[in-house]
Amino acid sequence: MVLAALEVETFTRPRSPRRVLPGFGLTLGYTMVYLSLLVLIPLSAVFVRSLGSGWGHFFAAVSAPRVAASLRLSFGASLLAALINVVFGLIVAWVLVRYTFPFKRLVDAMVDLPFALPTAVAGIALTALYAPNGWLGTGLASLGVTVAFTPLGIVVALTFVGLPFVVRTLQPVLEDLDTEVEQAAATLGASALQCFVRVVLPALWPALLTGFALAFARAVGEYGSVIFIAGNMPMKSEIAPLLIVTKLEQYDYAGATAIAVVMLILSFGIMLGINALQHWAVSRHGGR
Amino acid sequence: MAAAEARGAPRRRRVGRTVLIAAALLFLGLFLLMPLLVVFIQALSRGVGTYLAAIFDPMAWAAVKLTLEVAAIAVPLNLLFGVAAAWAIAKFDFRGKSALVTLIDLPFAVSPVIAGLIFILLFGAHGWFGGVLRAHHIRVVFAVPGIVLATLFVTFPFIARELIPVMQAQGRDDEETALSLGASGWQTFWRVTLPNIRWGLMYGVLLCNARAMGEFGAVSVVSGHVRGLTNTMPLHVEILYNEYNYTAAFAVASLLALLALLTLAGKSFLEWRQPELRHAALAARDRTRRENT
Numbered sequence: 090m091v092l093a094a095l096e097v098e099t100f101t102r103p104r105s106p107r108r109v110l111p112g113f114g115l116t117l118g119y120t121m122v123y124l125s126l127l128v129l130i131p132l133s134a135v136f137v138r139s140l141g142s143g144w145g146h147f148f149a150a151v152s153a154p155r156v157a158a159s160l161r162l163s164f165g166a167s168l169l170a171a172l173i174n175v176v177f178g179l180i181v182a183w184v185l186v187r188y189t190f191p192f193k194r195l196v197d198a199m200v201d202l203p204f205a206l207p208t209a210v211a212g213i214a215l216t217a218l219y220a221p222n223g224w225l226g227t228g229l230a231s232l233g234v235t236v237a238f239t240p241l242g243i244v245v246a247l248t249f250v251g252l253p254f255v256v257r258t259l260q261p262v263l264e265d266l267d268t269e270v271e272q273a274a275a276t277l278g279a280s281a282l283q284c285f286v287r288v289v290l291p292a293l294w295p296a297l298l299t300g301f302a303l304a305f306a307r308a309v310g311e312y313g314s315v316i317f318i319a320g321n322m323p324m325k326s327e328i329a330p331l332l333i334v335t336k337l338e339q340y341d342y343a344g345a346t347a348i349a350v351v352m353l354i355l356s357f358g359i360m361l362g363i364n365a366l367q368h369w370a371v372s373r374h375g376g377r
Numbered sequence: 378m379a380a381a382e383a384r385g386a387p388r389r390r391r392v393g394r395t396v397l398i399a400a401a402l403l404f405l406g407l408f409l410l411m412p413l414l415v416v417f418i419q420a421l422s423r424g425v426g427t428y429l430a431a432i433f434d435p436m437a438w439a440a441v442k443l444t445l446e447v448a449a450i451a452v453p454l455n456l457l458f459g460v461a462a463a464w465a466i467a468k469f470d471f472r473g474k475s476a477l478v479t480l481i482d483l484p485f486a487v488s489p490v491i492a493g494l495i496f497i498l499l500f501g502a503h504g505w506f507g508g509v510l511r512a513h514h515i516r517v518v519f520a521v522p523g524i525v526l527a528t529l530f531v532t533f534p535f536i537a538r539e540l541i542p543v544m545q546a547q548g549r550d551d552e553e554t555a556l557s558l559g560a561s562g563w564q565t566f567w568r569v570t571l572p573n574i575r576w577g578l579m580y581g582v583l584l585c586n587a588r589a590m591g592e593f594g595a596v597s598v599v600s601g602h603v604r605g606l607t608n609t610m611p612l613h614v615e616i617l618y619n620e621y622n623y624t625a626a627f628a629v630a631s632l633l634a635l636l637a638l639l640t641l642a643g644k645s646f647l648e649w650r651q652p653e654l655r656h657a658a659l660a661a662r663d664r665t666r667r668e669n670t
Contacts, residue, residue, distance in 0.1 A: 181401045203409075340503075
């Protein structure tokens with residue numbers, strides 16, 4: 090019996106599955122060459138160049154007040170925008186998964202607009218809205234709030250850019266969530282708020298953190314949608330990617346490269362964090 | 378007391394529901410709908426005649442042509458890569474697979490500006506290959522090849538990350554059957570694999586194309602902004618805007634906004650054909666990780 094099963098096994102399934110289908114060497118080889126030529130080698134150029142000009146020069150370039158201010162602004166505004174997206178992304182994802190309302194499918198499709206709309210278009214559109222004479226700017230100005238050409242405008246642009254990440258990471262998790270547990274909690278006398286905080290939220294934490302990290306990472310590097318609305322005042326509303334461009338235009342390659350290295354190291358750190366997070370979530374919940 | 382609470386609960390839920398829907402729609406209206414509307418309203422604010430004149434301006438037309446050319450080079454190259462990477466990753470087991478998947482996603486973690494910068498460091502006048510290129514009179518940076526390279530970099534992961542989960546879900550049974558029935562490797566790929574992955578393939582191409590045509594930061598750094606020569610549509614929007622030619626800027630922007638709307642419509646259509654596509658890219662990392670642990 091066991092022998093027969095073993096025979097069937099060896100007959101239908103060759104010992105080494107990678108020998109059956111052709112093209113492993115070709116496709117993996119092509120993947121590695123293309124990846125190296127287009128991504129890995131060019132990216133390593135940034136690190137090699139910045140080391141080439143020496144540590145002293147690197148630290149001097151990075152700790153210059155204007156550079157430090159731009160990095161603080163980029164990471165600070167991105168953090169704020171990602172937090173706004175966590176709160177409203179959770180509400181949007183919840184509403185899209187749990188409730189029905191007119192035009193729901195259209196609204197759902199629209200969530201991806203920031204992925205599809207070129208950033209330069211988003212930039213001039215948001216500026217037109219929030220400029221002192223714009224649709225929203227006029228009303229906000231009478232309240233004494235200036236959005237365009239201030240750091241607040243940067244947060245608005247970065248919120249737009251990061252909007253889909255939290256919604257799209259939460260949706261599948263919310264869809265898979267068993268409503269029976271919530272109903273049981275409600276039957277046992279839990280209020281809606283208690284039910285949400287004690288039952289729903291714990292299951293959403295990994296997805297919320299992932300969405301937050303993705304929105305944050307995207308916002309830190311964002312350029313196109315920000316530069317129109319930011320005002321771009323050095324020390325005040327100048328983001329780090331813009332300072333890289335400015336330094337390149339002044340042929341200060343070492344300075345531009347130094348900022349790029351700091352941003353890359355921080356972004357890769359965030360990405361490794363996301364991976365560790367997902368790894369932890371998958372091993373804890375045994376996958377979705 | 379308890380009865381009153383029980384009667385109050387459904388009403389409270391209904392109120393909560395309405396408040397949440399209103400909050401979500403208000404947020405989306407403010408951040409998505411209004412920016413989209415303002416593009417078209419600004420573009421048409423001086424009448425249809427001005428709008429058409431702005432679009433059929435020779436410089437705008439040159440920008441449209443360059444944008445289409447760059448996408449026509451970048452998308453097929455990344456498609457070829459995406460298919461090769463998905464074949465290797467989805468159909469075979471090898472060590473370091475999850476590291477490879479992470480490396481493919483790397484360009485997503487890099488600022489577009491840095492994506493442009495790396496090609497200036499390589500091919501610019503003072504770059505590693507600057508001297509060689511000058512000696513042979515080849516221009517990469519501040520010319521079309523640089524724009525293509527920067528676009529290739531930022532759109533690099535799009536097709537691969539959509540195809541990998543689709544191919545993983547298909548498994549390798551169909552291909553193994555075709556091969557055992559005597560089909561050659563290429564026949565198997567064209568007649569079995571390709572029809573199986575066609576929706577996922579179109580999905581990846583659609584998203585890759587949207588980003589390729591709309592990329593601004595990376596292209597801006599390497600383009601040099603030569604009007605009529607190295608100006609893509611997003612760069613042309615910026616130039617017009619900075620010249621205070623707002624109507625023309627929004628007119629060209631409205632073409633890009635239309636492209637975005639078409640992309641979203643196509644995306645919804647493909648998700649309707651194959652619902653798994655919706656969360657495919659997110660699932661890919663989980664699956665690869667699970668297989669490897």
